[in-house]
Amino acid sequence: MNLEDVKFDEKGLIPAIVQDASTKEVLTLAYMNRTSLEKSIESGETWFYSRSRQELWHKGATSGNTQKIISMKLDCDRDAIVVLVNPAGPACHTGEISCFNESIYSKEGAASMSANLSDYQILVTLEEVIAQREKERPEGAYTTYLFEQGVDKILKKVGEEATEVVIAAKNRSKEELKWEASDLLYHLMVLLREQDLPFKEILKVLEERHLTKEK
Structure with missing residues (x-):
């Protein structure tokens, strides 16, 4: 990934969709700025930018639930990233494996399978x-x-x-x-x-x- 190809928004951020490399389950949606993206690439673990705290944060730094990066891919417009990881624990601060647990629509039978x-x-x-x-x-x-x-x-x-x-x-x-x-x-x-x-x-x-x- 060439950092010069990444299209950050007007706030200098890009959405990062974190996905389990083994199960393919979407774990969370977070944001990266250029510095956190560079740290992620250099360290091999996910770093993000907190929009509420306006600071960098290393996933798992306090909880131990780090995410080892397997690969990172830009979408066709180069304004979003998919990060495939091997998680060392839950991705969500609630203790759930994934942050996506609230179903708002699913075909019959699909909800129970994905949940x-x-x-x-x-x-x-x-x-x-x-x-x-x-x-x-x-x-x-x-x-x-x-x-x-x-x-x-x-x-x-x-x-x-x-x-x-x-x-x-x-x-x-x-x-x-x-x-x-x-x-x-x-x-x-x-x-x-x-x-x-x-x-x-x-x-x-x-x-x-x-x-x-x-x-």
Whole structure:
């Protein structure tokens, strides 16, 4: 991004739409001036300009809920920016994942789907924790044990948990099924990490299949 191409408004600001790079959920709308944009690019984390306080602010400086920038894109008119980030916590000061939580219109069924999108943040968090466990190998952690035992042990656990899911479903036990399904997802994500396959690659395949079926 060439800063000379950015079209700031008469107050020297440009709207920045912050979006989760993994879930694609819109997290917040904030404003940047030239200085905050430069700081964002230099630091790799989001900086904004507060119109009410008339000062720069670093997202997460006090709360710890920083936003690591993955990419920044200008729109075709070069007067708005989309910032894709990996958030370290909620984007909203209320504690919500996203600032956009008040529905004013949606087609039937769409509201419930979009309103719960933030629920899937735990998958991103889980993937990050598993990656950290593999790297640091903290003593006593179950994930450390799995990585140290190797792929055969991980595969065995995936198979065992898949069988448990089948049994729970056959028993028509929702309570049992939700726990066994959670165990299966966890062990599957450990396997993906062991195989160096990011979870987002799985999501891409699902999206491609969905788009193919719609054609």
